[in-house]
Amino acid sequence: MRKWVDKYLAEVADTNIKIKLIIADVGDFPEFSKRHPEKFINAGVSESNAVGVAAGLASAGYYVYIYGVSSFFLYRAYEQLKYSVSYWRKNVTFIGVGFGWKYFNIGIGHFCPDDILLVQGLPHFEIHTPYNLTQLKNLLRQSSENPRYIRLTANIVNNLTIRNFQDCPFIITCYGEMARTCISIVESLNAKGYNVGVVPFSCLNKDVIEQEIYNNKQSKFIVIEDQCELGGLYPLLRDINANIISHICLPLLPNLVSSSREDLLKGYNLDEESITKKILEIIEHE
Amino acid sequence: MKTYNIDTSKKIRQSILAMSYNSKVAHIPSAFSMCDYLGVLFDKVLSPKTHRFVLGKPFGAQAYYALFAFYGWIDKDLSKYGSLEPEWRYIIQNSHPLVTYIDESMGNCLSVACGIATAGLKVFVNISDAAFQEGTIWESIQYAGAKQLSNIIMSIDNNNMQALGKISDISDIGNLSSKMKDFGWESHECDGHDIKAIQKVCEQILHSERKKPIALVFHTSKGRGVSFMEGHPEWHYGILDDITYNKAIQELK
Numbered sequence: 001m002r003k004w005v006d007k008y009l010a011e012v013a014d015t016n017i018k019i020k021l022i023i024a025d026v027g028d029f030p031e032f033s034k035r036h037p038e039k040f041i042n043a044g045v046s047e048s049n050a051v052g053v054a055a056g057l058a059s060a061g062y063y064v065y066i067y068g069v070s071s072f073f074l075y076r077a078y079e080q081l082k083y084s085v086s087y088w089r090k091n092v093t094f095i096g097v098g099f100g101w102k103y104f105n106i107g108i109g110h111f112c113p114d115d116i117l118l119v120q121g122l123p124h125f126e127i128h129t130p131y132n133l134t135q136l137k138n139l140l141r142q143s144s145e146n147p148r149y150i151r152l153t154a155n156i157v158n159n160l161t162i163r164n165f166q167d168c169p170f171i172i173t174c175y176g177e178m179a180r181t182c183i184s185i186v187e188s189l190n191a192k193g194y195n196v197g198v199v200p201f202s203c204l205n206k207d208v209i210e211q212e213i214y215n216n217k218q219s220k221f222i223v224i225e226d227q228c229e230l231g232g233l234y235p236l237l238r239d240i241n242a243n244i245i246s247h248i249c250l251p252l253l254p255n256l257v258s259s260s261r262e263d264l265l266k267g268y269n270l271d272e273e274s275i276t277k278k279i280l281e282i283i284e285h286e
Numbered sequence: 287m288k289t290y291n292i293d294t295s296k297k298i299r300q301s302i303l304a305m306s307y308n309s310k311v312a313h314i315p316s317a318f319s320m321c322d323y324l325g326v327l328f329d330k331v332l333s334p335k336t337h338r339f340v341l342g343k344p345f346g347a348q349a350y351y352a353l354f355a356f357y358g359w360i361d362k363d364l365s366k367y368g369s370l371e372p373e374w375r376y377i378i379q380n381s382h383p384l385v386t387y388i389d390e391s392m393g394n395c396l397s398v399a400c401g402i403a404t405a406g407l408k409v410f411v412n413i414s415d416a417a418f419q420e421g422t423i424w425e426s427i428q429y430a431g432a433k434q435l436s437n438i439i440m441s442i443d444n445n446n447m448q449a450l451g452k453i454s455d456i457s458d459i460g461n462l463s464s465k466m467k468d469f470g471w472e473s474h475e476c477d478g479h480d481i482k483a484i485q486k487v488c489e490q491i492l493h494s495e496r497k498k499p500i501a502l503v504f505h506t507s508k509g510r511g512v513s514f515m516e517g518h519p520e521w522h523y524g525i526l527d528d529i530t531y532n533k534a535i536q537e538l539k
Binding site (some may be wrong): 010020041043044048049050051052053054055056057058059060061062079080083088151 | 380386387389391394395396397398399400401403405406407421422425426429432435486534
């Protein structure tokens with residue numbers, strides 16, 4: 001979905017002179033770099049330096065976007081994200097790709113099941129998990145007082161609308177890329193007469209989540225996420241005493257023998273078939 | 287007009303000792319190591335009005351405070367040093383009005399300076415030679431050289447000492463000046479306690495074509511000015527008592 005970031009940021013940069021887009025030699029931005037070559041920086045394969053450069057630009061009044069692979073930036077440049085960006089509330093937005101299981105097929109060096117957990121440890125950072133284009137567009141157009149982490153979903157849907165599932169006995173909560181899977185599952189189950197709802201979040205903001213849970217306080221929640229159990233949505237829901245009856249998530253240490261991401265998802269019950277089976281078991285048991 | 291000379295050098299060291307003694311703060315040899323070249327740079331080339339200050343060597347901050355006060359950039363009363371007031375913390379902080387960025391995690395600050403320079407502002411970075419054992423700084427050196435960030439001036443306190451011994455014994459970093467040139471920087475080096483030599487380097491900077499970032503490698507001696515501190519690593523974390531304070535002050539008279 002980089003093409004959308006390319007398009008939207010190029011539009012933003014048309015009217016805002018104080019914008020910079022930094023990459024660390026991953027991801028091309030043909031539209032942005034053609035229209036705004038002076039605002040585009042390829043820092044080379046140097047994530048730590050790229051984050052420091054972003055912090056320096058932000059301290060000089062720039063809105064800075066960094067695009068890159070989540071694992072490379074969050075693992076290697078965590079110190080810079082914390083000391084140079086997060087603590088000082090610099091206006092830096094990191095647009096991450098390849099989080100969770102996405103690049104698992106490449107190798108363990110691309111496995112990133114704890115990206116949200118890590119960003120949750122960075123004060124002031126907002127965590128955005130857009131699942132449709134409107135959300136992504138608004139995020140890129142709006143500035144924020146806070147540093148932001150945008151999880152760029154590969155299979156973003158055009159304009160997904162969710163019907164109100166208030167008063168459903170069972171609600172699946174999810175975010176980002178898992179939203180598409182979960183919405184598809186719920187539509188299928190609803191067609192078969194099961195009263196199951198879905199609440200996807202586009203932002204892991206505790207206040208928003210708390211309000212949603214309050215609106216569905218009688219429901220039982222099934223949490224589906226491409227994140228390890230230590231971070232992400234589950235601990236946020238647990239902290240506000242949501243009635244969680246199941247949590248399907250990624251392992252922190254995967255089975256290293258798994259050869260593909262499909263194997264990984266199936267092995268950890270995160271594929272559509274496994275999730276559906278699990279939900280049916282829960283409904284029948286309850 | 288204030289000028290940094292031999293007498294100033296002694297007075298600045300006396301101020302550093304007084305601040306350290308009163309507030310029971312260590313890192314005195316680090317402050318002595320960098321105060322001469324900083325003093326001359328502030329006299330001839332740099333000021334907070336012309337440059338953003340990025341301090342990658344925040345320990346030994348007594349030197350910054352003493353020099354800032356000497357040049358009239360902060361209150362002359364240094365007795366608040368070491369208090370919890372944001373402008374007087376014992377390690378200079380990001381909250382200090384004359385400082386754009388500090389990072390006590392070694393090697394990080396040059397990347398932030400690169401960002402400030404990319405924004406078109408003039409930036410001064412002070413850093414220790416031990417920071418060159420870190421990996422991050424080499425990313426930033428490459429970046430500044432490749433992007434020709436000629437609005438960066440970086441001074442390097444090359445005293446060959448780190449917390450637990452000599453850099454050349456622990457993990458040698460070699461000739462920094464030639465390495466900087468290899469990475470596309472303009473590099474100058476001199477004795478960091480020889481005021482005339484530092485002034486000469488300042489003249490070279492002022493007449494430089496300024497097409498590249500500038501590295502200033504100052505060969506210094508940690509603890510210079512007080513015999514029982516100079517070349518004694520145990521004073522890295524040493525705290526002055528009445529006897530050592532008076533002895534040090536006597537040496538600087």
